[in-house]
Amino acid sequence: MARKKAVAGIDIGGTNTAFALVDRKGNVIAEDKIKTSQYPEADEYVAALYAKIMQIYRKFEDEVELIGFGIGAPMGNINKGTIEYPANLPWKGITPLAELFGKHTDLPVVVTNDANAAAVGEMVYGGAKNMKDFVVITLGTGLGSGFVVNGRLLYGHQGFAGELGHTTIRPGLCNRECDCGKKGCLETYVSATGLKRTLLKVMADSISPSDLRKYSFDQLDAEMIHSAAKKGDPIALAAFERTGVILGFKLADVVSHLNPEAIFLFGGLAQAKELIFEPARRSMEENLLHIYKGKVKLLPSKLSTKNAAVLGASSLIWTLKES
Amino acid sequence: MARKKAVAGIDIGGTNTAFALVDRKGNVIAEDKIKTSQYPEADEYVAALYAKIMQIYRKFEDEVELIGFGIGAPMGNINKGTIEYPANLPWKGITPLAELFGKHTDLPVVVTNDANAAAVGEMVYGGAKNMKDFVVITLGTGLGSGFVVNGRLLYGHQGFAGELGHTTIRPGLCNRECDCGKKGCLETYVSATGLKRTLLKVMADSISPSDLRKYSFDQLDAEMIHSAAKKGDPIALAAFERTGVILGFKLADVVSHLNPEAIFLFGGLAQAKELIFEPARRSMEENLLHIYKGKVKLLPSKLSTKNAAVLGASSLIWTLKES
Numbered sequence: 001m002a003r004k005k006a007v008a009g010i011d012i013g014g015t016n017t018a019f020a021l022v023d024r025k026g027n028v029i030a031e032d033k034i035k036t037s038q039y040p041e042a043d044e045y046v047a048a049l050y051a052k053i054m055q056i057y058r059k060f061e062d063e064v065e066l067i068g069f070g071i072g073a074p075m076g077n078i079n080k081g082t083i084e085y086p087a088n089l090p091w092k093g094i095t096p097l098a099e100l101f102g103k104h105t106d107l108p109v110v111v112t113n114d115a116n117a118a119a120v121g122e123m124v125y126g127g128a129k130n131m132k133d134f135v136v137i138t139l140g141t142g143l144g145s146g147f148v149v150n151g152r153l154l155y156g157h158q159g160f161a162g163e164l165g166h167t168t169i170r171p172g173l174c175n176r177e178c179d180c181g182k183k184g185c186l187e188t189y190v191s192a193t194g195l196k197r198t199l200l201k202v203m204a205d206s207i208s209p210s211d212l213r214k215y216s217f218d219q220l221d222a223e224m225i226h227s228a229a230k231k232g233d234p235i236a237l238a239a240f241e242r243t244g245v246i247l248g249f250k251l252a253d254v255v256s257h258l259n260p261e262a263i264f265l266f267g268g269l270a271q272a273k274e275l276i277f278e279p280a281r282r283s284m285e286e287n288l289l290h291i292y293k294g295k296v297k298l299l300p301s302k303l304s305t306k307n308a309a310v311l312g313a314s315s316l317i318w319t320l321k322e323s
Numbered sequence: 324m325a326r327k328k329a330v331a332g333i334d335i336g337g338t339n340t341a342f343a344l345v346d347r348k349g350n351v352i353a354e355d356k357i358k359t360s361q362y363p364e365a366d367e368y369v370a371a372l373y374a375k376i377m378q379i380y381r382k383f384e385d386e387v388e389l390i391g392f393g394i395g396a397p398m399g400n401i402n403k404g405t406i407e408y409p410a411n412l413p414w415k416g417i418t419p420l421a422e423l424f425g426k427h428t429d430l431p432v433v434v435t436n437d438a439n440a441a442a443v444g445e446m447v448y449g450g451a452k453n454m455k456d457f458v459v460i461t462l463g464t465g466l467g468s469g470f471v472v473n474g475r476l477l478y479g480h481q482g483f484a485g486e487l488g489h490t491t492i493r494p495g496l497c498n499r500e501c502d503c504g505k506k507g508c509l510e511t512y513v514s515a516t517g518l519k520r521t522l523l524k525v526m527a528d529s530i531s532p533s534d535l536r537k538y539s540f541d542q543l544d545a546e547m548i549h550s551a552a553k554k555g556d557p558i559a560l561a562a563f564e565r566t567g568v569i570l571g572f573k574l575a576d577v578v579s580h581l582n583p584e585a586i587f588l589f590g591g592l593a594q595a596k597e598l599i600f601e602p603a604r605r606s607m608e609e610n611l612l613h614i615y616k617g618k619v620k621l622l623p624s625k626l627s628t629k630n631a632a633v634l635g636a637s638s639l640i641w642t643l644k645e646s
Contacts, residue, residue, distance in 0.1 A: 075614075084614070133480040147580070149472055149479075156472075156582025157456040158618060163579045166612040170493035171572045180612055249494045256486045257470070257580045259479025289489040289503055291398075291407070295481060 003065040008053050009314025011114070012036060012073035014088035017045075019053055020307065021064060022314035026125035028307060029064060030056045042091040046100040068108040069101060070316035072117030072309055079159035081111045087179065110316040114138065114309060116153050116162065118301070119146025120319055121312030122264055127302035134262045135254055136301065137164065139269035142179075143187035143194075147258060152319075164254065165191075169246055190247045192222035192268050199225055199239040210235040226272045240275040247276070248283025255284070255292050266301035266308065273300070326388040331376050332637025334437070335359060335396035337411035340368075342376055343630065344387060345637035349448035351630060352387060353379050365414040369423040391431040392424060393639035395440030395632055402482035404434045410502065433639040437461065437632060439476050439485065441624070442469025443642055444635030445587055450625035457585045458577055459624065460487065462592035465502075466510035466517075470581060475642075487577065488514075492569055513570045515545035515591050522548055522562040533558040549595045563598040570599070571606025578607070578615050589624035589631065596623070 006029055010019040013036060020031035034052055039045030057066050075086040081098025083089065101109040112120075119136040122128040128136075132151040138144040143165035147154040154161045165187035166180055174184025176197065188194050200217060203210065210233050212220065228236035251263055269276055281298045288296075303311060329352055333342040336359060343354035357375055362368030380389050397409040404421025406412065424432040435443075442459040445451040451459075455474040461467040466488035470477040477484045488510035489503055497507025499520065511517050523540060526533065533556050535543065551559035574586055592599055604621050611619075626634060 131480075149477060150475075152473075154472055154581065157454075157584035158582050158614070160614050161580065161582035163582075163612055163614075167576045167579045168572070168610050171569060171606075182610070182612070246494060249491070253490045253576060254580070256490045257484065257577070258477065259481050259484035259486075261480035283494075287491050287505070289486055289505070291481070291483050291486075 003061075003063055005067050006060075006064045007067055007314045007317040008057070008069045009310040009312070010049070010053075010069060010071045011117075011309035011313050012071065012076075012083075012089070013309075014074075017049060018310050019049070020310045020314065021057060021060065021066070022311060023064075024318060026121075026311055026315075028310075029060055031307075031310065032056055037090060040090050042095045042097070043100055043103075045091075046097070047104070050101065050104045066107065068110070068317035068320065069105070070117070070313040071097060071109065071111045072114045072313035072316075073097070073111060074113060076111040076113040076116075077159040078110065078112040078116070078153070078155055081109065083111065108317060108320060110320060112153070112316060113144065113146075114312070115144030116146040117312030117316060118144070118266055118303065118308060119148050119162075119312070120153060120315040121303050121308060122266075122301060123148060123151075124315035124318050125303065125311055127264060127299060128262065131261050133258065133260045134264065135162075135258065135260050136264045136266055139191055139265060139267040141191060141193055143191045147260075149258065164250065167250060167253070169250065186246070186250050190243055190250075190269070195222050195225055195239055195243050195269065196220050198242050199235060202235050202238045202242070206235060206238065208234040212236060222268055222272075226275070229272070229275050237275075240272065241279050243269070244276045244279025245283040248280040248285075249287055251280065251284040251298070252287030255288055255296050259292065260296060262297040262299050264299050264301045266303065270300050326384075326386055328390050329383075329387045330390055330637045330640040331380070331392045332633040332635070333372070333376075333392060333394045334440075334632035334636050335394065335399075335406075335412070336632075337397075340372060341633050342372070343633045343637065344380060344383065344389070345634060346387075347641060349444075349634055349638075351633075352383055354630075354633065355379055360413060363413050365418045365420070366423055366426075368414075369420070370427070373424065373427045389430065391433070391640035391643065392428070393440070393636040394420060394432065394434045395437045395636035395639075396420065396434060397436060399434045399436040399439075400482040401433065401435040401439065401476070401478055404432065406434070431640060431643060433643060435476070435639060436467065436469075437635070438467030439469040440635030440639060441467070441589055441626065441631060442471050442485075442635070443476060443638040444626050444631060445589075445624060446471060446474075447638035447641050448626065448634055450587060450622060451585065454584050456581065456583045457587065458485075458581065458583050459587045459589055462514055462588060462590040464515055466514045470583075472581065487573065490573060490576070492573065509569070509573050513566055513573075513592070518545050518548055518562055518566050518592065519543050521565050522558060525558050525561045525565070529558060529561065531557040535559060545591055545595075549598070552595070552598050560598075563595065564602050566592070567599045567602025568606040571603040571608075572610055574603065574607040574621070575610030578611055578619050582615065583619060585620040585622055587622050587624045589626065593623050 021029040145164035178185035468487035501508035
């Protein structure tokens with residue numbers, strides 16, 4: 001019997017690198033992880049990661065044929081196969097990741113950033129299976145985005161298209177500092193951290209009572225704000241409302257730029273469902289030119305949160321083979 | 324001797340429809356126009372236009388072979404070959420322009436909006452000849468834009484991608500009304516009309532003397548403001564400064580979305596050169612994430628203002644044939 005084709009999906013994070021063998025339907029055959037932070041040298045990291053993946057692959061080699069490595073990493077550049085100046089990884093400057101893998105394997109190695117990987121994952125395994133023009137926004141500690149145009153990821157000239165998180169919400173005026181050095185970036189408002197910052201702002205301005213007034217900034221997280229909002233906490237509800245309105249405002253720009261069929265929200269904040277979707281949809285529609293009104297779907301991702309990053313990374317190889 | 328191939332480029336405006344026979348290098352072989360506003364029925368308009376084009380073509384038929392019709396029109400939809408709900412044309416609702424042409428000819432007919440046509444024109448005949456990822460912004464009475472991604476126009480799901488003019492400059496707060504029914508659209512600030520509106524705002528706030536204080540809103544135009552600015556008029560200079568800053572702010576969003584190699588400015592306001600380019604470039608750079616800083620060129624269009632719309636329209640057919 002012919003062996004089933006599979007790809008290795010790899011999600012590189014600051015602490016852990018998760019990986020899995022994944023078949024064409026998105027089934028995880030096997031998975032494991034290594035500690036990214038234990039490898040200050042990129043070549044040693046790649047050697048250890050490759051060895052660990054092959055160790056697992058050998059167990060399934062009778063059933064499965066490995067056809068490539070798909071890698072999602074912060075600041076991953078698909079044009080060059082590199083990671084460039086990441087904030088939270090041990091390797092500084094430019095790391096030629098695909099080249100380092102190439103010392104161990106002749107199989108294709110594709111590198112891109114996490115949000116681009118999530119977008120391709122949505123197309124290969126998720127809710128965008130029959131779509132050619134859509135956007136995926138990942139809402140975690142920060143805000144990432146991946147744009148698909150005419151069935152392909154949009155990379156742009158340098159390979160860094162789709163950085164919605166660092167668009168600015170208004171000219172001048174903004175006080176809210178971003179890790180990137182700018183002020184007023186969208187991700188300082190629309191992300192788990194952004195929600196918390198907005199909660200503090202609302203708490204400062206409002207006199208409404210709230211259980212959340214008992215917790216310090218360091219103690220608070222997006223899940224606590226979500227729980228409080230579900231119980232009707234007015235401060236938490238207002239924080240979600242403002243977050244959704246700002247998201248929708250910038251989504252209207254995305255629609256005017258790209259005219260997608262749908263925008264998918266993925267990650268922690270998207271779990272809050274209508275608390276974020278309702279104000280985002282309302283604000284997006286308010287800011288849309290008439291030709292777009294009611295035409296663009298705002299949907300939750302259909303990738304499971306658990307495996308999404310690894311699935312997204314693996315999907316890069318399937319599109320490579322099928323294009 | 325083989326005849327030289329040529330296409331008919333057609334620019335449909337509210338008053339006139341200009342057209343030309345254009346060769347592959349962008350040379351105009353012959354040109355003429357008809358009055359758009361004289362034809363309340365679209366099928367009669369197309370019949371008259373087609374007849375007039377063929378009348379001219381017959382004179383050159385020994386040297387030239389006509390291979391298609393490229394049409395730029397407000398709200399032109401390339402996916403469907405239609406004009407949809409244009410503000411300033413005699414035909415309301417949806418006009419199936421390509422289909423109406425198809426009654427007279429079997430040659431290819433491509434319809435798109437003016438700014439998309441300008442973008443393709445820049446790629447075929449102008450400053451973007453070797454570029455695959457760039458943006459053209461047309462600054463006239465309004466603001467149009469065309470995005471080229473990986474060597475092709477970006478249309479999006481409905482065919483209406485690249486409507487920068489109706490992105491909004493800040494959430495809430497804006498008082499400036501747009502023809503489209505929204506408030507705070509970019510084209511209410513960055514366009515010939517936008518410059519004039521900003522001039523009035525500056526004039527109201529400032530006590531600086533200015534020759535322009537003699538003229539009514541109706542009397543003023545962008546050229547007068549340009550002349551005054553060149554002579555050092557402080558109100559006119561401030562109006563250009565504000566216009567450029569707002570343009571640059573939204574261009575930073577374009578860069579974060581699309582990561583283009585270059586952004587070209589075309590049309591009346593672009594003629595004001597550094598009066599608009601300098602503040603736009605400065606403001607764009609200030610709002611860019613570090614990975615983009617200094618990487619994206621902001622350039623004047625290389626299409627001559629005189630024939631640009633017709634050239635752009637004609638270029639649609641060349642890219643069709645060569646893709």
